[in-house]
Amino acid sequence: MALTTAPPAVHEYEELGRLMSLMTGDEKHSAAATSTLDVIWALYDQVLRIDPTRLDDPARDRFLLSKGHGPMAYYAVLAAKGFIDLDTLTSFATYESPLGHHPDSNLVPGVEIASGSLGHGLPIAVGLAIGLRARGNPARVYVLLGDGELDEGSNHEAIAVAGRRHLDNLTAIVLDNQSASRGWPGGIQGRFSVEGWAARRVNGRNHEALTQALTTPHDGRPLAVVASTEAGQ
Amino acid sequence: MTSQTMRRRFAATTNDLLDTDPRVALTLADIGVGSFNGRNHPDRIINVGIREQLLIGATAGLALAGLRPIAHTYAPFLIERPFEQIKLDLSHQDLGAVLVSIGGSFDAAAEGRTHQAPGDVALMATLPDWTIHVPGHPDEVEAMLRRAATSDDRVYMRLAADTNTSPHPATGELAKIRTGTARGATAVAVGPMLDRVLAATEHLDINVLYAATVRPFDAATLREIAQAPEVILVEPYLEGTSAAEVSHALEDRPHRLLSIGVPNTEHRRYGTRRHHAAAHGLDVGGLRTRIEEFLR
Numbered sequence: 270m271a272l273t274t275a276p277p278a279v280h281e282y283e284e285l286g287r288l289m290s291l292m293t294g295d296e297k298h299s300a301a302a303t304s305t306l307d308v309i310w311a312l313y314d315q316v317l318r319i320d321p322t323r324l325d326d327p328a329r330d331r332f333l334l335s336k337g338h339g340p341m342a343y344y345a346v347l348a349a350k351g352f353i354d355l356d357t358l359t360s361f362a363t364y365e366s367p368l369g370h371h372p373d374s375n376l377v378p379g380v381e382i383a384s385g386s387l388g389h390g391l392p393i394a395v396g397l398a399i400g401l402r403a404r405g406n407p408a409r410v411y412v413l414l415g416d417g418e419l420d421e422g423s424n425h426e427a428i429a430v431a432g433r434r435h436l437d438n439l440t441a442i443v444l445d446n447q448s449a450s451r452g453w454p455g456g457i458q459g460r461f462s463v464e465g466w467a468a469r470r471v472n473g474r475n476h477e478a479l480t481q482a483l484t485t486p487h488d489g490r491p492l493a494v495v496a497s498t499e500a501g502q
Numbered sequence: 503m504t505s506q507t508m509r510r511r512f513a514a515t516t517n518d519l520l521d522t523d524p525r526v527a528l529t530l531a532d533i534g535v536g537s538f539n540g541r542n543h544p545d546r547i548i549n550v551g552i553r554e555q556l557l558i559g560a561t562a563g564l565a566l567a568g569l570r571p572i573a574h575t576y577a578p579f580l581i582e583r584p585f586e587q588i589k590l591d592l593s594h595q596d597l598g599a600v601l602v603s604i605g606g607s608f609d610a611a612a613e614g615r616t617h618q619a620p621g622d623v624a625l626m627a628t629l630p631d632w633t634i635h636v637p638g639h640p641d642e643v644e645a646m647l648r649r650a651a652t653s654d655d656r657v658y659m660r661l662a663a664d665t666n667t668s669p670h671p672a673t674g675e676l677a678k679i680r681t682g683t684a685r686g687a688t689a690v691a692v693g694p695m696l697d698r699v700l701a702a703t704e705h706l707d708i709n710v711l712y713a714a715t716v717r718p719f720d721a722a723t724l725r726e727i728a729q730a731p732e733v734i735l736v737e738p739y740l741e742g743t744s745a746a747e748v749s750h751a752l753e754d755r756p757h758r759l760l761s762i763g764v765p766n767t768e769h770r771r772y773g774t775r776r777h778h779a780a781a782h783g784l785d786v787g788g789l790r791t792r793i794e795e796f797l798r
Contacts, residue, residue, distance in 0.1 A: 327568070374595060381566070383595050386586060392556045393591055396529075396548075396563020396571075403527065403545040404567060423587075426553035430560070 280349040282310055282476075288345035292361035295370045301339030304446045304473070304498045305413060309334075309346045311479040312411060312442075321351040324378055328408050331397060333382045335390020336415040336444060337371040344368050344377075352379035388421025390414060391441060395427045398439040398491075411440045411483075416457060416495075417448035425460070431491045432465030439491040440483060441466075444473060446498045461493035473498040508661040509604050511640035513537035515647050516572060520546060525570045526651055531557045533575040534604075554579045558587035565597040570651055576610070577603035577619035577660065581626060593629045598654035600647070602661065607739050607764055608778035609663040611771070620764040624743045626658050627717055633674075634717035635659045636693030636738065641669035642714050662738060663775060664694040670712055676723040680710040687732035687797055690724065690748065692716060695736045695784070702789035706797065708734075716744050721751035731756050734793055737763035738784070760796040762789065 280288065285306060295302075309332075313319075317330045334343050344361070347353045353368075360366035367376035371385025384390055394412040401408050414424065431439055443457050453460060458468035467487035471478040473496030482494045513534065519526045520543050527546040528538060531554050540547045546569070550556045557573055557580075564571040573580065580603045581588065592599055603622065610617040626632055633655055635646045643661060649672070650657040670677045676690065680700065686707035691699035696712050703710065709727050713720070724733075733752065737743050741763030748759055764782055771777065779785045783792055 331566075383590065386590055388555075389559060389587065389591055392559025392587070393563040393566065395556065396560030397566045398563070399545075399548055399560065400527065400564040400567025400569045403564075403569065406567070423555035423559065426550070426556035427559065430550050430553065430556060 279351045280355075282314070285310065285342070285345045285349060288348055288355070288358060289341045291358040292341045292344065292368070294362050295339065295341065298339030298370070299341070300446075301336070301415070302341040304415075304444050305336065305339070306342040306345075307474050307476060308413060308442055308444060308479060308496050309342055311476045311483070313346050313350050315476070315480040316483050317411065318409075319379075321379060327406060330409045330411065331381050331394075333384070333390045333394050333397075333410070333412040334372060334380075335382075335384055335394075335412050336387070336418050337384030340368075340370070340372045343372060347377070347379055353377060387415075387418040388423040391424050391427040394439060394441070395431045395436065398431070398436045399434065402436070402438060409438050409440065411442065413442045413444065415448060416443055416445040416453065417450070419443060419453070419457065419460070420449055420451070428461055428464050428466070432461075435465070435489050436491045437487060437489050440494065441491065442483070442494045442496055444498065445495050457495045458493065466491045466493045468493040468495065470495040470497060472496075506640055506665075507663070508637060508640050508643045508665060510537075511643045512574075512602055512647065512659075512661060515644045519648070519651050523570070523651060525568070527564050527569040527571045529557055529561045529564065529571055529573045531575045531579060533579070554584045555587055558584040559591050561599050562587070562591035562595060562597050565592075565599055570598070570600070570654070572600040572602060572651070574602045576605040576617060577622045578605070578617060581622040581658075582619060585625060588626075589629060592656055593631070598656055600650045600657045600659065602647070602659045604661045606660050606662060608775050611773050611775050611778050614772060615768070615770070621740045623658075623660060623716065624740045627743060631656060632717055633657045633715065635672075635715050637661065637672070637714050638666040638693040638696050638712070639669035640665065642672045645672040646714075660693070660739075662694040664738075666694060666697045670714065672714055674715045674718070674720065676720040676727075677712040677714075678709070678723070678727065679712045680708070682707045682709045684729045687730055687734060688724070688728040689734040689736060689793070692735075692737045692744070695738050698784070698786050698789055699736050701786045703793060706793070713744075716747075719744060719747035719751070721747070724748065724751045728752060728757070731758050732760075732797060733757055734760045734796065735762065736789065737761070739764055741765050760792065762792055
């Protein structure tokens with residue numbers, strides 16, 4: 270069941286590879302971009318309550334790409350869903366382009382934060398979730414991190430406080446392509462669950478499984494979804 | 503409100519703002535928690551514990567949610583430790599917040615270097631579009647905070663343990679405190695340095711200006727008053743923090759600038775803030791000596 274309120278895609282999932290290929294010059298992050306593709310698509314196609322014609326709607330769900338490296342998949346999905354023009358993709362990383370190697374909320378319609386320096390998205394998401402709740406706003410907050418990015422200590426400051434404050438309007442998706450240099454003994458899920466989060470692991474390429482994991486109720490607790498992909502992808 | 507330390511006035515004013523303005527939120531990192539009405543506003547007073555990166559990141563998130571966040575802790579933990587979060591989460595994302603510090607320079611002298619931050623204003627001044635207040639009296643703190651709470655600007659307020667005897671209107675402009683002759687030098691006293699500058703120069707022909715807001719810097723008033731070439735800048739933090747602002751204001755006329763402040767050295771001492779002020783020549787006697795030598 271599709272939960273999103275977004276209009277139908279301008280371009281379908283099968284076209285995302287072609288859209289991503291329009292953006293060249295950041296091949297060092299191609300694997301990072303490819304790793305996030307299915308999670309971002311599942312969010313925008315099935316989960317998020319957002320509308321590209323109402324970008325300032327206070328009640329819109331917020332998606333924060335904390336893992337800002339390799340944003341080609343993000344831009345491709347935004348183009349496919351009508352947030353940015355397809356023509357913009359070919360300008361990627363040029364001086365005149367709003368689309369850089371790291372996304373900037375000041376420049377790109379529909380982008381909620383400026384990311385690239387790792388470990389910023391989850392702390393912002395915690396504040397955003399607290400703030401929306403304080404204002405009685407039913408919007409939900411989704412933040413996508415990488416398992417390597419999880420090394421940043423700022424994430425663990427945020428994980429602890431989100432659990433203690435029972436932020437059930439917050440979902441963190443950790444893309445696990447085994448890129449953390451030291452790994453996560455005990456598992457990534459354990460890092461979240463010990464702090465009071467609901468935590469699930471799913472196949473990060475399976476749209477149906479991702480959607481189910483992201484939409485199953487987690488009353489009274491923030492949700493961590495660990496999305497597995499191939500190592501290095 | 504009559505609280506007669508800057509810190510107490512900040513707490514009293516913030517509590518009142520939380521009671522009266524549902525947009526105002528407060529983020530803390532354990533420091534000062536007992537001074538605020540957490541029971542009255544559990545949704546808008548957020549103590550993140552000893553987690554200063556989260557303190558600023560969450561502050562940015564609150565701003566994204568449409569709230570007006572005030573973040574507060576000791577200067578080294580508010581400004582220096584999470585500086586990248588200030589630079590990116592607030593400045594780069596163009597999000598508003600009010601950062602309020604205590605313990606600047608050597609107010610916490612006995613705590614040692616870990617709790618001393620004479621470079622906080624210089625660091626914040628590397629970021630564009632911040633209003634930086636250095637109040638010299640509790641009344642100024644309240645006026646600045648109430649004004650900041652109604653805007654969406656980025657504001658840093660540096661509270662000090664030392665206060666001047668009298669408050670001055672918090673207009674953002676340099677206040678004309680004492681007028682000398684046209685041949686007299688001009689001294690710019692920043693925040694809590696004013697009373698000491700007045701005492702150190704009472705026998706001199708000198709114009710004394712008072713700066714409780716140093717960014718943006720009021721170049722127009724300085725140009726109006728500084729007719730003689732000698733200009734003296736007296737700051738309670740890193741020496742020369744606003745020297746470039748003064749030079750820029752006077753760039754088309756010959757001038758000589760004496761910058762007095764905390765020297766950029768490791769001063770490995772404890773004691774009191776008065777010990778440190780004396781060691782750095784920031785007490786009345788030290789100021790008088792340096793200013794007299796400069797004008798000789």
